[in-house]
Amino acid sequence: MADLKLTDIKKAYGNVTILHGVDLAITDGEFVVFVGPSGCGKSTLLRIIAGLEQVSGGDIRIDGQSVTNVPASDRGLAMVFQSYALYPHMSVYKNMAFALENMGLGRSEVDKRVRRAADMLQLTAYLDRKPRALSGGQRQRVAIGRAIVRDPKIFLFDEPLSNLDAELRVATRKELAALHAEIGGTMIYVTHDQVEAMTLADRIVVLRAGVIEQVGTPLEVYNHPANLFVAGFIGSPRMNLFPARVADAGGVAVGSEMRPIILPSTGHAVVGTDITLGARPEHIDVVGEDQADIVITLDLVEQLGGETYLYGSTPGLPQLTVRQHGQAAYDRNQRLGLRLKRDALHLFDADGSAIRIR
Amino acid sequence: MLRGATRIIDWPMEGLQRLIGERRMPYVFLLPNLAFFGVFVFVPISINFLYSVTGGPALFPAERPFVGAGQYAYLFDCGSFVDPSSCREDHFWRGVSNTLRFTAFQVVAMVLLSLLTAIVLNMKIRGRGFFRAVYFFPVLLSPVVVALIWKWILQRDGLLNAGITGLGGDKILFLSEPGWAMFWIIFVSVWAHMGFYTLILLAGLQAIPADIYEAAEMDATPRWRVFWRLTLPLLWPNLIVVIVLALIRAVQTFDEVFVLTGGGPGTSTLMVVQYIYETAFSNQVQNFGLAAAASVVLGIVLFALTLAQLAFSQRKSS
Numbered sequence: 109m110a111d112l113k114l115t116d117i118k119k120a121y122g123n124v125t126i127l128h129g130v131d132l133a134i135t136d137g138e139f140v141v142f143v144g145p146s147g148c149g150k151s152t153l154l155r156i157i158a159g160l161e162q163v164s165g166g167d168i169r170i171d172g173q174s175v176t177n178v179p180a181s182d183r184g185l186a187m188v189f190q191s192y193a194l195y196p197h198m199s200v201y202k203n204m205a206f207a208l209e210n211m212g213l214g215r216s217e218v219d220k221r222v223r224r225a226a227d228m229l230q231l232t233a234y235l236d237r238k239p240r241a242l243s244g245g246q247r248q249r250v251a252i253g254r255a256i257v258r259d260p261k262i263f264l265f266d267e268p269l270s271n272l273d274a275e276l277r278v279a280t281r282k283e284l285a286a287l288h289a290e291i292g293g294t295m296i297y298v299t300h301d302q303v304e305a306m307t308l309a310d311r312i313v314v315l316r317a318g319v320i321e322q323v324g325t326p327l328e329v330y331n332h333p334a335n336l337f338v339a340g341f342i343g344s345p346r347m348n349l350f351p352a353r354v355a356d357a358g359g360v361a362v363g364s365e366m367r368p369i370i371l372p373s374t375g376h377a378v379v380g381t382d383i384t385l386g387a388r389p390e391h392i393d394v395v396g397e398d399q400a401d402i403v404i405t406l407d408l409v410e411q412l413g414g415e416t417y418l419y420g421s422t423p424g425l426p427q428l429t430v431r432q433h434g435q436a437a438y439d440r441n442q443r444l445g446l447r448l449k450r451d452a453l454h455l456f457d458a459d460g461s462a463i464r465i466r
Numbered sequence: 467m468l469r470g471a472t473r474i475i476d477w478p479m480e481g482l483q484r485l486i487g488e489r490r491m492p493y494v495f496l497l498p499n500l501a502f503f504g505v506f507v508f509v510p511i512s513i514n515f516l517y518s519v520t521g522g523p524a525l526f527p528a529e530r531p532f533v534g535a536g537q538y539a540y541l542f543d544c545g546s547f548v549d550p551s552s553c554r555e556d557h558f559w560r561g562v563s564n565t566l567r568f569t570a571f572q573v574v575a576m577v578l579l580s581l582l583t584a585i586v587l588n589m590k591i592r593g594r595g596f597f598r599a600v601y602f603f604p605v606l607l608s609p610v611v612v613a614l615i616w617k618w619i620l621q622r623d624g625l626l627n628a629g630i631t632g633l634g635g636d637k638i639l640f641l642s643e644p645g646w647a648m649f650w651i652i653f654v655s656v657w658a659h660m661g662f663y664t665l666i667l668l669a670g671l672q673a674i675p676a677d678i679y680e681a682a683e684m685d686a687t688p689r690w691r692v693f694w695r696l697t698l699p700l701l702w703p704n705l706i707v708v709i710v711l712a713l714i715r716a717v718q719t720f721d722e723v724f725v726l727t728g729g730g731p732g733t734s735t736l737m738v739v740q741y742i743y744e745t746a747f748s749n750q751v752q753n754f755g756l757a758a759a760a761s762v763v764l765g766i767v768l769f770a771l772t773l774a775q776l777a778f779s780q781r782k783s784s
Contacts, residue, residue, distance in 0.1 A: 160680050181686040193677035197699045206695070207685035258685075 110171045110184075110261035110294055111136045112157065118165035119152055119318075126152045127318040129166065134311075139288050139295045143305040144315035145341070150298045151266055153315070157296065158264050159183050170261055186255035187264040190271065192247045194239040194254075200226070201235040204253050211258075225253040228290070229283075245276045252284075256291065265297040269304060281307060302342055306330070314338050336384060336460040345389045345417060345429045347454070352385040354378065360385055360455070367401050371450060375463040383463065386454035389417070389431035393447045400445030404428055409438050420444060511765070517758035523751070530755070537759035558760055560733045561741035564648075568723075568737065569716040572652045576712045577705070580660050584667035585697075598668070602661035612658040613725035617641070620650055620726075641727050644734035651723045651735055658722065659715065663708045670704030671697070703778070710775035714768055738764055 112134040119127040126149045134140050142150040155161040157168060159180030168176045175183050186207075194203050201222055208218040226232045229249040239247055248268060255263055268284075269277045285308055288295055299305055305312050306326040314321045314329060314337075322334040333339035339347045354377045355361040361368045369385070377383055397403050404420030407427065418430040418438060430446060438444065455463040483491050513527065518537055520530035545552030550559035587598050604612065619625040620640040627637045640646045674697065682692050698705075720739035723729065729736035729744075738760065746757030 158684060160683065180680075180683045185684065187681070187684045189677050189681060191675065191677050193675070193681040195678060195681070195696060206682075206687070210686050210688065210691065254681075254685075 112262060112294065112296075113169040113172075114153075114157070114166065115169070116166040117153065117156060117163055117168070119149070119156060119161065120164045125318060127156075130318075130320055132313060132320065132323065134294060134296065137292050137294055139297065139308060139310045140313060141305040141309035141311075142296065142298045142313045142315060143300065143302060143341075144321075146300060147317075148315040149318040150300075150315050154187075154264055154266055154296060154298045157262070158185055158187050160187075184261045185264055186258050186260035186262075187266065188248075188251045188255050188268045190267040192239070192251040192271075194247060194250055196239055199236050199238055200231060200242070200250050200253075203239070203250055204257050207254065207258050221257045221259075222253075225256045228256065228287070229253050244272050245280055248272060248280060249283075252287070256287075261294070263293050263295040265295065267299055268297075269299070269301070277304075284308060302344060306342075312342075314341060316341075332462065332464075333386075333454065334462055336386075336456045339386050339454060339456070339462070343388055345431065347386045347388050348392070348426075348428050349456075350385045350387075350425055352383050352455075354381050354383060369401060369448060369450070369453075371453065371455075371465060373465045374455060375465045377455060377457060377463050382458055384456040384460075385448075386456065387448045388452065389429040391449040391452040392428070392430045393449065394418075394430065394432065394436075395445045395447045397443070397445040399447055401448050402428075402446050404444050404446060406438055406440055406442045406444055409436075409440065411435060418444070420446075514758045514761060517754050518762050519755075521755045523753075525754070533755065537755045538763075540756065541759055541763065555756070557733060557736065557745075558738070558741055561736050561738040564734070564736055565717060565719070565738045567648065568652060568655075568719065568735075569713060572655055572716045572719075573709065573712045575652065576656050576660060576663060576716075577709055579656060580663035580667055580708065581701075581705070583660065583664045584671055587664065587668055588671040601664050604658045605661040605665075607658065609658065609721040610725055612654065613722045616650070616654045616657075617726055642731045644731055647727050647731060647735050651726055654726060655716075655719060655722055659712075663712060666704055666708050666711075667701065670701045674700045703781075706778040707775065710771060710778060714771045714775070717764070717767060717771070 112132075114130055114132045117127055117130040118125070130149075130153060142153060144150050152161060156163055159175070159178065159182075163176060166176070167174055170183065170185075195206065198206065204222045204225060205218050208221060213221075222235075223232070226235055229252060231246065231249055231253055234242060234246060234250075239250065242250065248271075251268070265284075269280055272280060281304055288308075297304070297308060309326055311323060312326055312329050313323050316337050322329055322338045324332070324334075329338060329342050333342060333347075336349065340349065352360050354374055355368050356379055360371060360374060360383070402422060402425075404422045406418055406420045408419040410417040410419070413435065415434065416432040416436040416438075418432060418436070419427055420430070421427045428446070430444075453465070455465055457463055479491075482494060486494070516527050517530070519532060519534055520527065521533040521536060522530050524530050541555050541558055543554040544559065547553075547559070550556050550563050553559040583601055587594060587601070591597070607615075617624070621627075622637060622639060622642070624640075626640065631637060638646065640650055678696060678700075679692065682696055687695070718739060719737055720743070723735055723737055724740055724743075727735045729740050742757045742760045742764070745753050745760065
C-alpha cells in the first residue's frame, strides 16, 4: 500500500497534447476512479502512473519517492488490463505465479500466495486450466489474481469490466468492491462507465481533454458538479440544462415559456446576466398546469419497470427528461405540467462554472 | 447488369444442385483443381512408380521389363549405410549423406538467423521498413540468378578473391575445396531463402499482443525471461512451420548447388536430387528405373515431412 502524488503531469505525442498538467494526490488505501469520455486522457494517465508511458513533463511520487524515471518493472505496481493480457500458453496457476517467480520467491511461498488469491477469487478449481478454457469473467478474475499475489504498492485497473456482459459486469463490480474492502490496497481504476465510478470510488476524478474537471466523492460530484461538463457527464439520464437569465435577486427566468423561478439564493450571479439552470431528471415533479413552471408535450415514454423516463419538449427549450419512480402511465403527445425542485437546482455562469447556491 | 450476370452463373449451378443434391456440390467446385492436380501431379507420380519397378534402357513403359523391387534392392545394397563407398550405388548414398549434412547445418543456421533477424526487424529501429524489404529481396530472385551472382563472387578469379589478393592474401578455392564448397552452398542457400522464413516469424511476432509484453513488464520480468517464457512459446507454432518448411526445402535442394558447384569438387556437394537428375538424364547410360526408385524414396521422406507440417499447422489452428 502506498500514496501517490502527481504534479503537473504533461503528455504530448508530437503536436498533440493529451495531458495538460495534471495535479492529483491519492492517499494510502484509497479507491480512486478516473472517469471521462473517450480520448480524455484517463488511460494515458494510468499508463503514465504504471510506467508504461513516459511523461513529457511533471513528477510522479510514490510514498514520497520520485518514480518519474523509474521503469515500470521497478515501480512495484500491478495492473489489470482491459484485454486481461493473460499469458495464453500458461495455466491459471502459472499466470499468477509468473511475477512471483520473477521476484525470486521460493516455491512454497509462491504456492501459498497463488492458492490464497485463487481461494479469494474462487479460482481454485481452475488453476490447471489455460486462459482460453475460461469464461470472460473468470479470465478477469485471473488478471486480478495476478495483481493480488504480488501485493503491489498500488493496483491499477484499465477499464477491467468493459469486455464483460452487463450481468457479469455488475457481479464483478461488486466483487471488486468487496475485494477492496478485504485487502484495502490503494487502487486506481479507469472507466468511462459512470455507474462503476459512482459505486466503486472513494473519490472520482473527472477528466476532459487532458484536464481534471473535478475531484470529489461520488456524491459530491453528483450533488455539486463543478461545472457544466461534470453536470452533464455524471448522472444518467443526463441533467437537464436550460439557458436562463438572472431576473432579480433570487429570481431566475428561463426562456419565455417558463415562469420565473424564485430560488433561496442565486449566489454571486449578477442580475441581468445569462446563466444555465440545471435540474436532474429526478428533481422534476409532475404537477397540475396551474402550479407548473413549464408545460411540456410528451415525445416519448420509456418504461423501465422500476422507474419511468419521460421525454418532452416545449418551443424554445431543449428536450427535457423527467424520471418518475415506479410505473407511471402517460401517453405520447400528452401535455404535462412540470415543477422543478427548488432545493436541488444548479446554476452555472456564462463560462460554465458552477455558482454555489446551497 | 450485374444481377443478370450472376443469374447466368447461378442458373446452371442451381440446376446441377437440384440434380445431385447440396451435399455433393462442394465436389463440383473442387473438380477443376482435382483434374489439374490429377493430370500434372498424380499421373506423373504413378508413372514414376511404374518406372521404378521396371528395368532396362527403354523409354516407353510398355517396352520395359518388370523387375519388381529390384531397383530398390540395388539402391539399398550397402555394406554399411554410414559408409557410402560400401554401397553398390555409392553416388546415391553420397548424395544422401551430403543432403543430410547440408540439411542439418542449413536448417539450423536458417532458423536461428531468421529468428534473430525477425526479432531485430520487429523492434522499433530506424529504417525498419527498408530493412524488411532488403531481407526479403533475395527471395524474389530466381535460384539460378542467386547462384550465378555468388559464383561471380566466389569463383577462383571472383570478387572475393580479388579482394583477398588486393589485401595481399592468397587466393582461396572457395568452390573447389570440399569444406569450403559445402560451407558456401549452405551460406548462399541461407542468404537466398532467409527472407521468406523471416517473414513468417515476423508475422508470428507481430501477432503476439503488445499488452502481454506490458503485463510482463508490470510483472518485472527480466528480458531473457520474456524471450524464453513468452516470446518463444508464443512463437513456437510459427517456428515449427519454419523448421518443417526449411527441412522440406533443404532436402529438395538442387538448382543453386547445381549451378554453383555442379555437385563438386568430386561428389562432395552432390545432393540426392542432382543424383536423380543425372542418373535419369545426363549420365551416358540413362537409368530411368534407378532414378525413379530414388525419387520414390525421396518422395516418401518429403511426404512424411509434409504430414508433420500439416499436423503441426492443424494443431496450431485448433
